[in-house]
Amino acid sequence: MTHARALFLPTLYLEPFGYVVIEANMSGTPVITTSFGAFPETVKDGYNGFKCWTHREFVEAAQHIGMIKPRNCLKWAMQYTLDKTAPMYKRYFTRILDLTGKGWYA
Secondary structure (H helix, E strand, O other): OOOOOOEEEOOOOOOOOOHHHHHHHHOOOOEEEOOOOOHHHHOOEOOOEEEOOOHHHHHHHHHHHHHOOHHHHHHHHHHHOHHHHHHHHHHHHHHHHHHOOOOOOO
């Protein structure tokens, strides 16, 4: 992916996370995608890619993909490394475990 100008991902699927965006960004490749699923979290418009809704927006994003700096893509993707995400997952699963026997709203 390091030689690609962009990853084009025009999906309507409610992607729960979308590792392919992180993989592309890790190689310095910006992403052109939709605002479905996790993409609003993993793509920052104009920084590591573009989120689009219409055909015109996809065309404009493709025309402006050169303004995205590969180092920004890598910098953005680095927040999703195991060292950074493992503590977040631990907090999340600890919260769930703490609910056992007490009920959801206890």
